[in-house]
Amino acid sequence: MQSAQDLAALLAGRVPLVVVETRDEGRALAVVADSAHRTGGPAPVVLRWTVTDGLAPLGAPPGSGQHFTADVGAVLKHIRDSTMPAVYVLLDVHPFLTDPVTVRLLKDVCLNPARVPRTLVLVSHRVELPPEVEHLAARVEVLPPDRAEREAIVDRAAHEWARSAGRPVDVDPHARALLVQNLGGLSAGEAERLARGAVLDGALAHSDLPTVMQAKYELLARGGVLTYEYDLPPVEDVGGMGRLVRWLRMRRAAFDGSTALEPPRGVLLLGVQGCGKSMAAKAAAGVLGVPLLRLDLAAVHNKYVGESERILRETLATAEVLAPCVLWVDEVEKALADDADSGAGRRVLGTFLTWLAERPAPVFVVATANDVSGLPPELVRKGRFDELFFVDLPDDDARGHILRVHAARRGIALTDADVAGLAAASAGHSGAELEQAVVSALYTAHADGAAPTAAHVWSELVATRPLSVVMAERVAALRAWASTRTVPAAD
Numbered sequence: 001m002q003s004a005q006d007l008a009a010l011l012a013g014r015v016p017l018v019v020v021e022t023r024d025e026g027r028a029l030a031v032v033a034d035s036a037h038r039t040g041g042p043a044p045v046v047l048r049w050t051v052t053d054g055l056a057p058l059g060a061p062p063g064s065g066q067h068f069t070a071d072v073g074a075v076l077k078h079i080r081d082s083t084m085p086a087v088y089v090l091l092d093v094h095p096f097l098t099d100p101v102t103v104r105l106l107k108d109v110c111l112n113p114a115r116v117p118r119t120l121v122l123v124s125h126r127v128e129l130p131p132e133v134e135h136l137a138a139r140v141e142v143l144p145p146d147r148a149e150r151e152a153i154v155d156r157a158a159h160e161w162a163r164s165a166g167r168p169v170d171v172d173p174h175a176r177a178l179l180v181q182n183l184g185g186l187s188a189g190e191a192e193r194l195a196r197g198a199v200l201d202g203a204l205a206h207s208d209l210p211t212v213m214q215a216k217y218e219l220l221a222r223g224g225v226l227t228y229e230y231d232l233p234p235v236e237d238v239g240g241m242g243r244l245v246r247w248l249r250m251r252r253a254a255f256d257g258s259t260a261l262e263p264p265r266g267v268l269l270l271g272v273q274g275c276g277k278s279m280a281a282k283a284a285a286g287v288l289g290v291p292l293l294r295l296d297l298a299a300v301h302n303k304y305v306g307e308s309e310r311i312l313r314e315t316l317a318t319a320e321v322l323a324p325c326v327l328w329v330d331e332v333e334k335a336l337a338d339d340a341d342s343g344a345g346r347r348v349l350g351t352f353l354t355w356l357a358e359r360p361a362p363v364f365v366v367a368t369a370n371d372v373s374g375l376p377p378e379l380v381r382k383g384r385f386d387e388l389f390f391v392d393l394p395d396d397d398a399r400g401h402i403l404r405v406h407a408a409r410r411g412i413a414l415t416d417a418d419v420a421g422l423a424a425a426s427a428g429h430s431g432a433e434l435e436q437a438v439v440s441a442l443y444t445a446h447a448d449g450a451a452p453t454a455a456h457v458w459s460e461l462v463a464t465r466p467l468s469v470v471m472a473e474r475v476a477a478l479r480a481w482a483s484t485r486t487v488p489a490a491d
Contacts, residue, residue, distance in 0.1 A: 147184075240489070270389070288324075392489070
């Protein structure tokens with residue numbers, strides 16, 4: 001276990017203070033216990049402290065601690081005055097680190113570690129050390145279970161079910177391998193719960209994997225910055241983006257590792273509002289055959305210094321845990337505008353750019369924008385994204401396809417002649433406006449007490465002033481800019 005080796009090196013080096021930030025408290029305690037036996041000398045005594053029990057040997061049952069040391073000040077004084085070499089694991093001590101007396105006692109314990117070889121290990125989901133002791137501390141990351149450990153977890157769940165049911169679990173070897181892969185990034189306890197759920201019906205098959213992935217997302221996605229998109233449209237429903245779909249299909253083998261080619265990194269989609277950039281992002285996940293996550297960059301901003309970057313780093317780390325996946329960043333220009341005047345905005349941009357360039361996990365990024373002029377140049381340049389596509393207003397064929405899809409989805413029968421006539425009548429309409437015309441036709445038909453027909457759709461189309469007319473100058477300027485600077489998403 002790499003975490004235990006790292007911590008053992010710190011214990012052997014008599015580092016006075018070690019910080020472990022993790023939500024998996026049980027695994028952190030196991031790492032500490034393991035590292036105590038790897039220091040190269042006699043294993044030090046390991047003691048655990050909680051505010052409810054006080055100080056007790058690691059592994060002792062609840063309620064067996066020294067209750068006179070339950071107060072954080074009392075336990076730090078006890079540790080300071082003790083001459084026994086030991087490792088002291090303080091659980092959830094972070095709320096007390098704003099008290100000046102606690103800070104001074106903590107510093108007293110950490111000073112002069114050569115007199116008594118001891119180490120304090122602070123374990124919590126988050127630990128912000130005061131500057132007085134920050135320079136005395138080292139941080140250790142508790143890594144989630146590796147592949148071998150996850151395989152043991154899945155096999156243990158299957159054996160437990162077989163013991164209780166009196167028959168073995170019907171295991172598909174390929175589904176088992178995928179389950180082991182999909183449990184990556186979870187804590188041991190979380191992985192055990194999902195593994196037990198996967199074998200609950202006595203079989204481990206491919207049909208269990210989508211449920212596992214959704215449950216994994218719900219465990220990892222905290223704070224509302226990252227959302228899991230459950231409803232992905234069929235690729236066939238995407239109209240007017242044939243070039244983009246072919247581009248994605250050519251790179252699927254490289255993305256899933258089937259070839260030795262360098263995997264694709266992502267695309268930036270620029271286009272007229274309502275022309276299907278969001279639909280294209282969803283279609284990308286369908287073409288690549290992976291889940292779709294949506295990142296709300298605007299939601300990472302926080303009023304406290306450093307919090308925005310931390311939230312973004314944690315969110316991107318979650319996306320890596322859920323890899324392989326498509327990460328959809330919608331309307332990226334609104335969160336990373338070039339004229340951002342705050343230091344926090346520039347730091348968020350820097351964090352995002354660094355991740356785009358260095359991410360090791362197979363996360364395909366699809367960023368969408370309505371106004372590329374609002375984006376910083378360092379985001380648009382090659383290397384951040386593989387290609388810049390322009391999603392234009394649909395042509396006659398694309399409009400016919402879009403109308404046919406939305407009409408069929410809502411039970412409106414259209415003949416080929418109907419589709420051709422409606423496509424001709426809807427020049428300049430975006431995909432969103434075509435869909436709304438079909439929806440409005442349903443309301444009109446219902447008000448007339450009649451079944452919806454192509455005539456109702458035609459009436460809505462001719463009564464609508466599309467965005468390409470209402471904002472003709474801006475749309476024309478955008479199309480003119482993109483004509484020589486981007487790759488058309490359509491054929």
